[in-house]
Amino acid sequence: MSRHDTGTKSFSFERVLWEIQRAFYSFKNSPVLALLLMQAAAFIFVQAKGAGKIYLDMIGILLGITLLSWFFTSVIHGNKKIVIYTLLLLTVGTMLQCIFREEQVLKNPQYYETHNPAASLQFQYILGFVMALVAAFLYLNCKNLSSTKALKKLNLSSVKVCRMFFYFSLFLSVITLALAKSVGNVRNWITIGGVSLQTTEFIKFLYVFIAVGLLGTKENPDKENIRAFYIVTFIEVLFLALQSEFGTMLLILMLFLTFIFLFIPDIRYFIGTVLVMAAGSLGLSVIGMQLTKWKAAGVFLGTNKIAQIFLSNYNKIANRFIYWLHPEKDALGLGYQLLKAKESIVLGGWFGTSSVTELPVKTSDLVYPALIQRCGMVFALLVFIVFIMMWLEGVQLFVRKQDRYHRAVGAGFVFMLFDQTLIIIAGSTGLCPLTGITLPFISSGGSSLMISFMIVGLIVAVSSNVKWKGTLEDEEEQDKFFKENAVTAKCHTYLRHLNDHFPRKSFRAAAGRVRRSGQKEESGEGKGV
Known part of the structure; x- marks a missing residue:
């Protein structure tokens, strides 16, 4: 018995050494060497912008993330193209954020005499990469995401785990409404022990697993799970509306339609949902206009507390459309961001400019116009093409994957990254109303960057040879998402x-x-x- 155990451990240790050796040999015919050279050559461009010193502080972490990501992906036999696309985006984001920090140093040199301008970015990269490894490791080895034998021993099921995720997302929404301070009429940040967290980033991350648990465990989801999926989405959207977080709300709705289209076989659900959403949007617009008239006339229906809450959110959404079409109507107020974004795009041209326009929230919401201004439209288009290639690779992963559960996880996170990219690029360039979400791996922000790292870690884990099965047989699970209480x-x-x-x-x-x-x-x- 002991000999058998020793042999097993010896085999496992030899297998690990063999995998590491194979990963080293894979360097010869891989694009990772070219990527490392590009990251080193990027110093020349950043140095020309005056931020070479800050980039030198970041390049060691960037090279380390590149090498470790490649080794990890090689060991688990994951999709290397997605890793390469992610590292390309991360390199561009590092260059741009170093330039931003150099601009901050020039504005406030006294503060940065005693502080490292790259310290916060270094911490974000290390934390994000560690969390990506943790997420991938848990997904590969933890079977608590599906109804397996281990779950049955713990008296759990995929629906119960899904319900736990839902309750935790509700808890995050409630404490955000209770504790968050309004920043730009949006309440999505809470501060715990001096650390700021954007709770909506975690909510959208959990939403994918909730959707997968309800629609991705069976080939034909039953009506009970479909009904629960609709109710869960409605509750999540309602809380996001109360927080005035319309960017994340739009992203959730796009993911909602994606899951209905891909994982509910009956196309009538998708068509009916689109029609109901269109009719609901039209109805809410009519109600908002009527309540506005009643409020102006002093009628009680337009002046009570519930009507005031509804009108507050209605006016925020309506103003986004009004000042998207005519930002010059309030050039120093609601239309200021979009006008400055358009000015940056015009100044940047095809190859960038040295003259810098001061952009509000340039490191996050308006990072794409800032990228165009400093690097040019050609560079920005290449970044968008990388996002498209990453999405296409994710779609191929969805098509090739056999297990429905893993297909749903991969598709959910791939579409989340791409939908988020479309929303922020279209909004910041004037193609649609501006929303306050970030561009993955390009924008700064600890919570957003960490979640983006974790998403890619899970996509790579899904693309590998996952040992556990997520799809259930029809008779395996009878648990309901919404259970009756005593009353x-x-x-x-x-x-x-x-x-x-x-x-x-x-x-x-x-x-x-x-x-x-x-x-x-x-x-x-x-x-x-």
Whole structure:
């Protein structure tokens, strides 16, 4: 017995050494060497912008992330193209954020005499990469995401785990509404122990696993899970609307339609949902305009507390559309960001400019116009093409993957990254109303960058040879997402009792008797009755 154990451990240790050796040999025919040279050559460009010193502080971490990512992906046999695309985007983001920090140093040299301008970015990269490794490791080895034998021993199921994720996302939404301070009329940041967290980033991350748990565990999701998916999405969107977080709300709705289209076989669900959403948007617009008129007239229906909350959110969304079409109407207020973004794009041209326009939130919301201004439209288009190639590779992963659960996880996170990219690029360039979300791996922000790292880590893990099966058989799981509590159970029992004992007639039998009696009267048999 002990010999067998020793042999197993020896085999595992030799296998690890062999995998590491194979990863080293894979360098010969891989683009990672070219990527490392590009990261080193990027110093010349950043130095020309005056931020060479800050980039030197970052290049060691960037090279380390590149090498470790390649080795990890080689060991687990993951998709290397997605890793290369991610590292390209991360390199561009590092260059741009170093330039931004140099601009901050020039504005406030006294502060940075005692502080390292790259310190916060270094911490974000290290934390994000570590969390990506943790997420990938847990997904590859932890079977608690699906109803397996381990889950049954723990008296858990995929629906129960999914319900835990949902309750945790609700908890995050509630504490955000209770503790967050309004920043630009948006409440999505909380501060714990001096550390700021953007809770909506975690909510959108959890939403994918909730959707996968409800629609991705069976080939044909039952109506109970589909109904729960609709209810969960409605509740999540409602809380995001209360926080005025319309960028994340739009992203959730796009993911909602994506899951319905890909993982509910009946196309009528998708068509019906789109029609209902369009009708609902139109109805809310009509209600908002009518309440605005009643408020101006002093009618109670337009001045009570509920109407005020609705009108506050309605006006925020309406203003986004108004000042998207006509930003010059409020050039120093609501239209200021979009006007400055357009000015940056015009100044940047095709190859960038040295003249810098001061952009609000240039490191996050308006990072794409800032990229165009400093590096040019050609460079920005190449970045967008990398996002498209990354999405296409993710779609191929979705097509090739056999297990439905892993397909759903991969598709959910791939579409999340791409949808988020479309929303922020279209909004910051004036193609749609501006929303306050970040561009993955290009924008700064600890919470956003960490979640982006974790998403890519999970996509790479899904693309590898995952050992556990996520798809369930139809008879494996009977648990319901929304369970009846004691009060609703008693109400349903009482209603069923009334239904069973309520005296009612059989209309079909009565109709048959009337029809037969009519036939008898016509034949003369029923005249004496």
